[in-house]
Amino acid sequence: MQTIHEILKQYWGFTEFRPLQQDIIESVLQGHDTLALLPTGGGKSICFQVPAMHMEGVCIVISPLIALMKDQVENLQKRDIKAVAIFSGMSYREIDIALDNCVYGDIKFLYMSPERLSTEIVKVRLRRMQVSFVVVDEAHCISQWGYDFRPSYLNIASLRELLPEAPFLALTATATTEVKQDIQEKLLFKDAKVFTKSFERKNLVYAVRKAENKHEKLLEIIRKVPGTGIVYVRNRRETQELARFLWINKISADFYHAGVPTAERFKKQNAWVNNKMRVMVCTNAFGMGIDKPDVRFVIHFEPSDSIESYYQEAGRAGRDEKRAFAVLLYCDADKVEMEQKQQQAFPEPEDVRAVYQALGNYFQLAIGGGEFLTYDLDINELCSRYNLKAVKVLNCFKFLEKDGYLNFSEGVFMPSRIKFVVNNDELYRFQIANSTFDIPIKIILRSYGNLFDNYVPIDEKLLASRTNINPVTYVQMLKKLDELNIINYLPQTDWPRVTFLTPRADAKTMFINKAYLDERKKNQQQKLTAMFNYADETAICRSVFIRSYFNESNAEDCGTCDICLERKKQVMQSVGFELFRNELVTLLNNGSVFFPEIHLHFANFSNDQITNFVRLLIDDGTLLLSENNHLMLSHQD
Incomplete structure (x- = not known):
């Protein structure tokens, strides 16, 4: 083994x-x-x-x-x-x-x-x-x-x-x-x-940029940071508007969200992964499972719903362990908008009942029927027919799932598939007796293998062209072969699906766990508050804030986030830094100094000042700290 x-x-x-x-x-x-x-x-x-x-x-x-x-x-x-x-x-x-x-x-x-x-x-x-x-x-x-x-x-x-x-x-x-x-x-x-493993990402530079004009700030960041990146936005409409804004400003960009047709989504994703397009503007439907290590920046145009989701989305930058940037654009209006979104995310029991009632009517299910039946769902049509909002419908589904009434699965592209349900001998006899199907069946067998054992993805347009048949007519022929029990033909689909796990209940009397609704709402509010605290923070290192949120103790400042850089700037502008720097350079021109004894040479500075000044000088490349804990000038051997 x-x-x-x-x-x-x-x-x-x-x-x-x-x-x-x-x-x-x-x-x-x-x-x-x-x-x-x-x-x-x-x-x-x-x-x-x-x-x-x-x-x-x-x-x-x-x-x-x-x-x-x-x-x-x-x-x-x-x-x-x-x-x-x-x-x-x-x-x-x-x-x-x-x-x-x-x-x-x-x-x-x-x-x-x-x-x-x-x-x-x-x-x-x-x-x-x-x-x-x-x-x-x-x-x-x-x-x-x-x-x-x-x-x-x-x-x-x-x-x-x-x-x-x-x-x-x-x-x-x-x-x-x-x-x-x-x-x-x-x-x-x-x-x-x-x-x-530590939640620290040493190569990832965190920053929050407060800006009323986020569009200009976004352009500034993208122009400064080379390489490919992701821009996360709140909704589908914003993906298109922001991608167009970047395109107008001569930045190669495209948009991505769950409502884009599957074939087009694949095309967009592949263009970005292969660096044929630089910036993907998207909802959080994009990024999960995509193996692209060289993402140089992830920009959130608005805050995420929680530190957890922000950390995971921002973490898609710099997976090659080279320097990358995670930037949050933030303004005062974001709080108001996200609080409103929060209210929509937690419907009242009567909202849940109304959505369940509409769903049963949409599929024409009688009360007591429908157990374990699965249906393709056009959410837009459901909302249009019963005057519902898609956000509220999707959030109601979560609570209907929790109470065991149904299961909702996101739309996923399933290509057309076929499988022969007869054996070779039966198929041969069928071809002899039905000559119009003979050539099309032979072309299918030549084009794909393993058709008698498994369902095999097919391309109807390709098969139609090889058979010299109009694509619409060709699909009709496949459906006829399915009716004749020669093949199983499963046409392409890209719809979300709803499965009723229990017989349809009477919406007026169905049990909705209000205590659970209230508990989830309170929990999510705490997470949103933590996200706002992160955005508003001015004193604690971004990395330390995130690691502390995940209960990671003794985290050290990253030295690279916007807060750490601002603190460095203030220290460097403080009284005494230049004096310390000049005196230390003069001292080290005569040879290295054992770091724990450095304070003996600078009686006029506190230990904290000395430590902070030395760190800054190491960071800016003036000093080196050897393995045996000796300080020396970087140009010295």
Whole structure:
């Protein structure tokens, strides 16, 4: 069996692990329940992918975002590692085949959304699988004290009954002490090992710029900092307006949000990743799971909802560990707007009931019907038909999920897929008896492989051109073959989906947990207040503020954020600095001095003054501090 270092080298091309990665991997291999906190870009995926390749069986990965699951599966497959994902939008037969391959094949990774754990087909197959261990990605989602609580994550603990021998590995980039404890309790951890990497990002320069004219400040920053970057804004409309503003000012920019058609989103993303376009203006739908290490700046045009989300989004800069900038643009009006947004995010019970009623009417569900039925949802049409606001609808869905009424999954692009449901002999007889289908079927078989075993993504336009048939007519032919039970044809889709988990209730009498609504509102208000405090801070180092928020003690000033630089400026302008500098340079021209004894040469300065002055002179390159703690001029050997 390969060692973990040989696996790392063979599949990922690295010869060494990053800090804490090997410790986490060894904890998993020893069978411990493990919680690992690694900052964005800290290499969380390696922590479960390497031990999974070392162990027998399938690694189960629970992830909240379909796009992230698809991205990781594709990356593993590119490395010749067998991985599959199960999520909303797949047909029952596709799920059935994927699970069968995990039970009887050599699949190493099975990615699932947490909602899938409650389905019978998954429960039955998991009992038959040889499972190495369970990974809970974005584990903070399980805690109601976290910034992105997902009710469906509470289902994960049920895996303990199905897989009593499998250890759990929980991963997250952001968690306070309270959230870390909650994760372990909710996942029923035993004999737990907890690994926490410092939240310090030494190469990341934090800054807040207060500006009434944010557009001009944005231009100033982008023109000063070379390289690619991200600009986060609050809503979809702003992405387009700000991208156009940058474009008019001769900065290569584009916009991205969840409402952009999937094919166009891929095109925009690829242009930015490949440095064909410099700045992406986007909502927070952009960035998760995108592997681009050379992002030189992340600018927030408005504050985030919490320190957790700000830290994670800002952390997408400088993943190559070279200097990068995280800048927040802030003005007094932001507080008012975000407080209003906060009110919309926490609907009253009557709002939740109204949205549930509208949803049932939209799908024409009778009271008592619809249990476990899944529907594609056009949110814009729902809002238009029942005079609702999209923001309120989406927030109501969160509380309907918590109370177990439904599951809502974001839209995800699913290409058209086909699978032959007859065997070779039956297909041959069909072609002989139906000559009009003969050539099209032959072209499908020549164009794609594995069609009798799995659902295979297809391009209808390409197949139509090869068959010399109009694309519209070609799709009709595929639908006819589906009706004749020759193939299963699943057309392309990009819609969000709603699954009713219980029979439709009477909205007037349905239970809505108001105490929970109030508790979540209070919790989120505290997080928003912390974000405002960060933006308003003028004395505490930005890095120290963030690390203290995550309960990291004894953090030292970063020396590079806007507050540290302002403090340095004030010190350098203070009475005595130039005098100290000149006297020290004269002293060191005669040779190095042991730093702990430096105060003996400067009786007129306090120890704090001496320490601050020396730090500044080291920072600006005037001085060097040797390994044996001697101060010398930088031009001396």
